[in-house]
Amino acid sequence: MGKPAIFPLEVRGLSVRLGGHEALRDVSFAFDGRKRVVVLGANGAGKSVLLRTLHGLIAPTAGSIRWANSSQRAASQAMVFQRSVMLRRPALANIAYALAVSGVAEPERSRRAREAIEHVGLAHLSQRQARVLSGGEQQRIALARAWSLKPRMLFLDEPTASLDPAAAGEVERIVTRIHGEGTAVVMTTHNLGLARRFADEIVFLHEGRLTEHTAADLFFTAPASPEAARFLQGELPWSIASQPSSPA
Numbered sequence: 732m733g734k735p736a737i738f739p740l741e742v743r744g745l746s747v748r749l750g751g752h753e754a755l756r757d758v759s760f761a762f763d764g765r766k767r768v769v770v771l772g773a774n775g776a777g778k779s780v781l782l783r784t785l786h787g788l789i790a791p792t793a794g795s796i797r798w799a800n801s802s803q804r805a806a807s808q809a810m811v812f813q814r815s816v817m818l819r820r821p822a823l824a825n826i827a828y829a830l831a832v833s834g835v836a837e838p839e840r841s842r843r844a845r846e847a848i849e850h851v852g853l854a855h856l857s858q859r860q861a862r863v864l865s866g867g868e869q870q871r872i873a874l875a876r877a878w879s880l881k882p883r884m885l886f887l888d889e890p891t892a893s894l895d896p897a898a899a900g901e902v903e904r905i906v907t908r909i910h911g912e913g914t915a916v917v918m919t920t921h922n923l924g925l926a927r928r929f930a931d932e933i934v935f936l937h938e939g940r941l942t943e944h945t946a947a948d949l950f951f952t953a954p955a956s957p958e959a960a961r962f963l964q965g966e967l968p969w970s971i972a973s974q975p976s977s978p979a
């Protein structure tokens with residue numbers, strides 16, 4: 732028997748209030764799980780809050796999130812953050828720990844951890860303490876950790892922020908491969924080059940509101956909303972903000 736469907740993901744009238752601030756306002760969209768979605772918007776637009784809410788880390792104030800017509804959070808979803816927390820143990824053990832927490836027993840756990848670290852090209856660093864790895868290597872371990880869980884939905888919040896171009900390119904290749912193997916991907920990024928190369932669809936947020944959800948080529952050539960046009964012309968504040976670390 733095949734796995735139960737988790738798509739479409741349907742978001743209706745989603746609002747999130749945090750500390751008296753309306754971070755998301757009446758956001759609605761649907762996602763079929765096949766297109767690669769990149770969420771764009773100026774600083775403070777609500778991109779991270781949207782991903783965290785979809786991943787179940789923040790409770791909506793209003794509205795609904797439905798996975799395949801169910802209000803149950805989808806099983807088999809994972810999230811990678813701008814700076815993922817590495818545990819004080821070797822790189823391979825960080826991946827094995829995530830598998831153990833999800834109930835994967837030995838010897839399957841070790842097999843999948845090794846497969847995942849090979850998948851991101853870091854098998855040679857298996858026994859190196861994860862916390863001494865470079866930022867790019869830690870991000871690849873975070874992706875391996877998420878990938879080892881075989882998620883069907885992967886949320887990526889600024890996965891290439893603070894990385895040099897070579898490390899960012901490696902992360903992009905890994906994410907592209909993970910998507911190619913059948914995992915749905917929704918990503919935020921401050922890297923417009925990455926967004927142009929990766930996205931099939933753009934969700935654009937402005938001050939907590941979704942102002943457009945459109946095919947990426949159309950978005951970059953003829954954005955429909957004035958806010959998106961100003962954003963693409965560089966008129967809206969947009970830089971990498973420092974964000975708190977979060978566990979994968």
Ligand SMILES: Nc1ncnc2c1ncn2[C@@H]1O[C@H](COP(=O)(O)OP(=O)(O)OP(=O)(O)O)[C@@H](O)[C@H]1O
Pocket residue numbers: 749750751752753754772773774775776777778779780781970971972
């Ligand atoms: N825990 C919180 N309490 C209060 N306000 C919050 C909280 N988390 C986020 N916010 C606010 O919600 C808004 C949206 O934040 P979010 O982190 O989603 O922005 P973003 O689009 O990811 O921005 P950036 O590009 O700067 O990372 C911001 O104004 C932020 O200050």
